[in-house]
Amino acid sequence: MSNSAEDYSYDYEYLFKIVLVGESSVGKSNLLSRFTRDEFNIESKTTIGVEFATRTIEVDGKRIKAQIWDTAGQERYRAVTAAYYRGAVGALLVYDISNSSSYEGASRWLSELKDHADANIVVELVGNKSDLNHLRAVPTDEAKSFATEKGLLFTEASALNSENVELAFQQLIKAIYDMVSKHQFDMNDYGNDNKPITGGQTITLTPTPKDSKIKKDSCC
């Protein structure tokens, strides 16, 4: 029994679902691939639908598995919204520091998060492409004060030279972890996914995915 559970690598204590949002071509997919696989595709195409990847990191000695969802920034390729945000405990709101309209889009994405995601979701504003300092269109200070104003975490990162990518994700995951460990999160709303996996709970884990599956079916 325990063997088969290990086959499914429950060797983590928390599972956080994190979504990447932001205007198209700000580098969401490359941030994800840089963080999860240390890859960067200079010729990456626009994301169609949803992609996701996972990576397990350690925070305060606890193994936390981050399941990061990446969706198309482009309206026409965004098939799922409600399902995309369901259960998400963190969001990286990405903009491109060399593209002002992607930054202005941030407020739209914030309201989208407000509409679709849980109220307690931890949001981090990430100015991607920080290697393009010479093409900067969004001054750091302004973005930072916007983030402060909206109560968001803030980082500038570059998926291209991998600067601060790790930091951006770790900072978010740490914030979520702090929140969860303080029990500010009513985890029951999210099924058991976020609960620490303890011995006997393996059995109760299954109903939740099933439930959500049913929901999915009905809404699609």
Place this chain on the structure above:
Amino acid sequence: MPNTDNSKNLARTSPEMDLLSEKLVSAMTRNFNLETELLDLRKNLEFNKSKVDGLESVKVERDQLKERVKGLEDNAKSTNIELQAAFKLKQDAEEECVKLRHEIEELSASLFDEANTMVSDARKETHSTQIQNRRLVLTIKEKDDMIESLSEELTTLKHIIENMENERIGRAKTATPTLTQDNSFASPLQSAQEDYNGTSYPISSQSEIGQKDSEKNINSGDLPSSNSADIFGSPDLENYNGKYIFSPIYNSLRLDQEGFQDFKRFVTFLQGRAVKSFDYAAIKELALFKKLMLEDIEPALRLDLAPGVSYFNRKPFLSAIVEGRVVIEPISGINEAWKLGHQRNTDTETKLFSYPSDSPPVATMEECAICGESRNDILEHARLYTLKIQRRSKSKPASASSIILPQSIAPAHLYQYSLCTFCVSRIRTICELFALLRIINDSDKTKIWIFSREDVYVKAWCEINKLRAKIFWARIGTWDHVDNNRGNSSLPLLESYGPVTKTNDSSSALKVSLEIQNVFKEALSVDSNTDSENHGVDLNRKQALIGTEDLQKVDGNLKSSVIPPTTTMKEYPKQVLDRVQQEENLFKNDTISQLNLGQEHQLPDGKNDEEVEASTACSPKAEMSSDNGSAESDESYKDAS
């Protein structure tokens, strides 16, 4: 006689004497014996007396002892009673103990029973759980298989969608070029009309399509503007060489020149180093670097002519550019909203920038550090940007700026220069070249350029030359819109340009909100186009120069007829309205879609002019991405004047 008598007496007394003496002796002996006996007895008596004395004390003692014995006896008696009581208690306890022992036995027996049942229950449960678990694992495996197959299917579908998209783009692309190829040399105008009249103007699809497609769109957007009087319009340029001026499409690249070999040596040198930092000092003697400096960078940068960069700061300036310690940013992010081709988000929140979202662009009075521009007439002349040189830090400079602590940034800047929009574009092209070289240098870490095969060198060299070409064109006075050569899909939709934003009169003490007389000027601007690397930007520059003179005249007019500042679109100055009308008339000949487009252009323009009157600040906004707007407006201006 005495004798005889004596003798006779003697004779008679002797025996008697004897007897008597005998008697005496025996008496004496008896006396002695008696006396001895007496002494003995006395001694005895004495002894006994003392003995009796001793016995007396013994007797006393004995009495005492007797008493004590009595006491002890009493004691013993009571103890005995106690003992009996204790014995009784003990018996009771023993009885109880036996009872308890019984009880315990009973209890443990029942406990065992219970435990046994529990164990058996648990075993049963475990067993069922195991079964369930096995089933679940099987289910998960099944689901995994399903997910795998589905995601495979998904990837295939995504590929199909991509291919469809590409095909569509390809079709769209081939459609126009054929037209232009057929007609452009003879009559670009006609080809444009044809293109345009052909049913749908593919605006809606534009944003998703790659850069090239939008180039095409924008180009076709330009075409209707062409008019007989429009000698500066890009269609005429196209007529001139039948091509976009600034083409990103390269068909050949010379690899036999020394430059390519230099580049390969350059890469080998970079890769071979132990310390991978990209230092100016470390690479300045390399052949490739020298060549780039001499042929491309120096002529384009002309630091020797820069009034704002002192002699001693030139080298640090250059090395900062080389090492990527340069931040070129607008004074406020709000400035970007005034760029051509900027897509304004309608729900922009005020808190995004340090200025209100409807604020005019923020510039500084300081002259441009590179070209000395000090005019405040149009946006391109205004110093909307600052170039900050960061300190050389142990960590990478960029990371210093992006660390979360708010204070950590300000002190990181050594020098700060104000730049006009033209110089920004020029310096940015240079920075881009070095950014590429730095990425190549960091290839171990970034894993983007891996020089394992010859074609990677060629590819990289091609990229470098593309950027060199950009530097060249920027030096000539032509460039693409830098923001858009990355992230093609972020191209804004043409149709969403329209909305006019209000301006208010806010201007800060230091930073002067520009007086921008009108959008036309802007349309002439550098920012020419959303994306097109191949736009008639060269032309625009000319237009800009020529346009300004005209405009200044117009401005004079406008300013003399002072009209109270208003924010409604109704109250445009008459002249402006007239002009708008004219332009609209021009459009009426075109298809409806054109008309709409045109109006979108015009509205902001009119608005702008009105803002000019307000004379504090005006809002060019809604800059059309197409040159179309600029060309037309320019032309109509000419007509007017």
